[in-house]
Amino acid sequence: MEKLVIVAIGGNSLVKDNGRNTIQDQYEAVCETAVNIADMVEEGYNVVVTHGNGPQVGFALQRCEIANEVSGMPTIPLVNCVADTQGGIGYQIQQALTNEFAKRGINKKVASVITQVEVSKDDPNFQNPTKPVGSFFTLEQAGEMRKEHPDWVFIEDSGRGYRRVVPSPKPIDIVEKDAIKSLIEAGYVVVAVGGGGIPVVKSGENTYDGIDAVIDKDFATSLLAEQIDAQTLIITTGVPQVCINFGKPNQKALERITVEETKQYVREEHFAKGSMLPKIEASLSFLEKNGSSVIITNPESLKDAITNKAGTHIVK
Ligand SMILES: Nc1ncnc2c1ncn2[C@@H]1O[C@H](COP(=O)(O)OP(=O)(O)O)[C@@H](O)[C@H]1O
Numbered sequence: 625m626e627k628l629v630i631v632a633i634g635g636n637s638l639v640k641d642n643g644r645n646t647i648q649d650q651y652e653a654v655c656e657t658a659v660n661i662a663d664m665v666e667e668g669y670n671v672v673v674t675h676g677n678g679p680q681v682g683f684a685l686q687r688c689e690i691a692n693e694v695s696g697m698p699t700i701p702l703v704n705c706v707a708d709t710q711g712g713i714g715y716q717i718q719q720a721l722t723n724e725f726a727k728r729g730i731n732k733k734v735a736s737v738i739t740q741v742e743v744s745k746d747d748p749n750f751q752n753p754t755k756p757v758g759s760f761f762t763l764e765q766a767g768e769m770r771k772e773h774p775d776w777v778f779i780e781d782s783g784r785g786y787r788r789v790v791p792s793p794k795p796i797d798i799v800e801k802d803a804i805k806s807l808i809e810a811g812y813v814v815v816a817v818g819g820g821g822i823p824v825v826k827s828g829e830n831t832y833d834g835i836d837a838v839i840d841k842d843f844a845t846s847l848l849a850e851q852i853d854a855q856t857l858i859i860t861t862g863v864p865q866v867c868i869n870f871g872k873p874n875q876k877a878l879e880r881i882t883v884e885e886t887k888q889y890v891r892e893e894h895f896a897k898g899s900m901l902p903k904i905e906a907s908l909s910f911l912e913k914n915g916s917s918v919i920i921t922n923p924e925s926l927k928d929a930i931t932n933k934a935g936t937h938i939v940k
């Protein structure tokens with residue numbers, strides 16, 4: 625089989641800068657990323673795609689909260705909002721890739737797998753929400769919202785504004801991993817663990833219940849990469865390279881770093897919690913198991929990144 629590469633698409637990288645947040649804009653962003661993924665498939669890579677849903681799951685939650693306030697329509701539990709966004713984004717990726725392959729005459733089929741990811745109900749992260757979802761707000765806007773909803777928690781997100789945060793337990797197992805493996809072996813480009821996967825807890829030996837949370841897709845992707853034995857993990861996000869001193873006058877983009885150097889930068893707190901830090905932690909975890917290399921870059925640099933001409937490369 626060709627080299628197995630897992631590409632994680634950041635939820636924020638699917639949101640256009642025009643402030644409209646429309647589904648059409650999101651599809652355009654998905655189509656742009658699909659061009660880059662098709663380039664990789666044309667180069668002979670066997671690609672598995674995962675994606676985030678941080679902005680989208682927050683929008684979904686906000687929509688049903690507003691509908692509840694305005695018309696009393698029942699709200700949708702967070703776990704179902706994750707499932708809805710996994711399906712909605714997965715559909716767009718699946719269609720965009722299918723169309724791009726057809727346009728180029730690439731003989732590949734695409735399948736999205738509705739993926740449940742097991743977490744522990746005792747995970748301490750349920751008591752300490754850290755996952756930013758939805759839109760960015762000013763400090764004043766966040767303060768106004770907290771007056772109406774004292775239980776909502778906001779954090780500052782990488783200099784981009786304030787965002788609501790929800791619990792984000794660590795993924796333990798991917799329930800549909802065997803189905804994902806079978807589809808890969810059958811030659812499909814598989815889309816899986818969207819939005820970090822639908823969080824579920826074990827209710828019996830082989831039974832599950834949904835639980836309200838948003839799993840970090842970088843951790844879920846790293847776990848999937850390990851379970852399907854991928855060689856390379858690529859995380860696409862809003863920046864072409866990881867930086868030290870990010871957002872400061874002495875900001876420096878990183879091209880190639882070792883695991884040890886990366887750990888040192890983590891200790892020096894160069895990577896923001898809730899945004900770049902989970903990507904770095906997920907990368908280290910992948911490399912410490914069976915992974916051989918990690919690339920972090922933006923979607924438009926994907927093709928150059930796999931030939932070492934762009935991105936940040938983390939190596940053993
Ligand atoms: N050290 C850093 N280097 C580069 N980007 C950083 C760093 N720390 C924080 N960031 C921010 O983190 C963002 C990526 O996180 P985020 O947007 O939450 O991810 P996603 O693309 O998965 O939605 C980057 O676009 C950048 O704004």
Ligand SMILES: NC(=O)OP(=O)(O)O
Nearest residue numbers: 635676677678840841
């Ligand atoms: N679920 C998740 O981690 O989404 P983002 O990558 O969009 O933050």
